[in-house]
Amino acid sequence: MPDYFHGYAVVGLVAVVGVLFVAVAFTAGRLLRPVAPTPEKLLVYECGIDPVGEGWAHTQIRYYLYSFLYVIFAVDAIFLFPWAAVFAADGFGGVTLAEMFLFLGFLAAGLFYAWRKGVLTWT
Template identity: 40%
Template sequence: MIESNLSEFGVLLIFILGALLFAVVGLLASRFIRPNRPNFEKLTTYESGEDTVGSAWGQFNLRFYIVALIFILFEVEIIYLFPWALVFGDEALVRGTDWQWAWFAMTEMFIFIGVLALGLAYAWRKGYLDWVRPPQKVASFKSKIPAEAYKKYL
């Protein structure tokens, strides 16, 4: 077996330098190989095949942003429930502490869920979760099929 004079950090440094060298060589090779013929059409902004209209600084409904923030907040907080279940569900600790560990864990989790519920109640009370519903449009289409024919599918 061949003995290495490098430490584990030396091996790690060689891998990092190799990755950087691979990336740089790949980018430089693509730069020299690719054709470079810019024209007006290639330099325009591509927006799903459509020509852009107006400025990119358009207004949008702020509720989308608020709902996204609330979703991310609760999603991240719910992630903490899984490690909690693993750590506090240790059977040896529960039996070794005469169920005091289990009561502590349950109390802590109810406090955690209570804080989440308060946050949800606050967002609900402020009206961040209310959406304006568009008015219902009644269709003026008259079908040749009688309405009774659809009742068996409902």
Template identity: 50%
Template sequence: MSDYVVVALVTLLGVALVATAMGARRLLAPSDPTPAKVTTYESGVDPVGSGWQQGSVRYLVYALLYVVFAVDAVYLFPWALVLRSDLGPASLVEMGLFIGVLVVALLHVWRRGLLRWW
């Protein structure tokens, strides 16, 4: 039961720290809202036209591919470091299947032409 008390105390301490920081910011930070400060902007550019515009989905595909291969690296590096110990053939087969699925997905994306910039 004492383990739960420690977890509860650390959680309460974290919440108190965040609340204290937010309260200190509210008290100490200057506040002077003007219409120019509260207007919406995108990357420092003033908004022009309506807020609804058709965007290209191609950039989303690149972002998703990056996430997939970043997750792949997150799994591969620790596995490669622990490979020196006795993981057994089952671990090698599992990692082979994992990399195989990623290669099939990459080939599918390449075949559909989603990796071209133009």
């Protein structure tokens, strides 16, 4: 029975050491940093521009489209790694190759659609 819990003990020990490391780093930072608050330092900082007016701002929809396209291709990249591992296995080469071409075809169709709609132009 002790061998069974040895793996969990190692993981628990690493977690405790990690938490202690973070706690020591934050405590050392708090103790060693200079404390000299000024009104300028207490202002909200956003991209080097002083805050003026309300906190509400309009965001154009094209930024959401770019983030959506990023998510699509991030999923593609995540799918490629297990595919490469299965592709190397015996007996799965042809099937996984066809599945990957089908998957990449769907992604290419989506990219072509986005390009035809003008989503990929930065104006």
